[in-house]
Amino acid sequence: MELSDPDYAQGPEALEMLQDLELLELTEEVKGLAEVLVREKLMPFPCVSGDAIHVAAATIHKMDYILTWNIQHLANPNKRAHLAMVCLRLGLIAPQIITPDLLMEAK
Numbered sequence: 009m010e011l012s013d014p015d016y017a018q019g020p021e022a023l024e025m026l027q028d029l030e031l032l033e034l035t036e037e038v039k040g041l042a043e044v045l046v047r048e049k050l051m052p053f054p055c056v057s058g059d060a061i062h063v064a065a066a067t068i069h070k071m072d073y074i075l076t077w078n079i080q081h082l083a084n085p086n087k088r089a090h091l092a093m094v095c096l097r098l099g100l101i102a103p104q105i106i107t108p109d110l111l112m113e114a115k
Contacts, residue, residue: 032065041068041098048094050087066103067095074105083107 032038042064045051051060059082066074076082082105095102 032069032071034061034065035068038064038068040064041100044094044098045091048090050090050094063091063103063105067100070101071103073111074103075108075111076105077107079107083110 038061039056042051042056042060045060045063046053051063052058054060059078063074063082065071074082088102088105091102091105
């Protein structure tokens with residue numbers, strides 16, 4: 009988990025905020041979608057951790073949003089349309105990937 013990385017300064021505080029949340033199961037379907045996302049060059053390698061598995065889990069578990077500050081690989085406007093197309097081809101609906109500040113503006 010990225011938040012448990014000792015180099016991530018806000019890790020302990022962020023992990024504490026998340027301790028009561030339900031975790032999404034990393035099923036074979038999630039792992040398979042993560043592989044597709046890497047193969048389609050939507051997400052960087054490796055497909056078993058990081059961005060690819062996060063997006064795959066949120067997609068398979070039908071989450072509405074992924075909140076992130078990662079503009080390069082996740083909340084990248086150029087990748088949103090590509091993700092939507094890949095998901096559509098697979099009969100899935102892509103979650104909206106946005107930064108927390110944009111979610112607050114939408115309210």
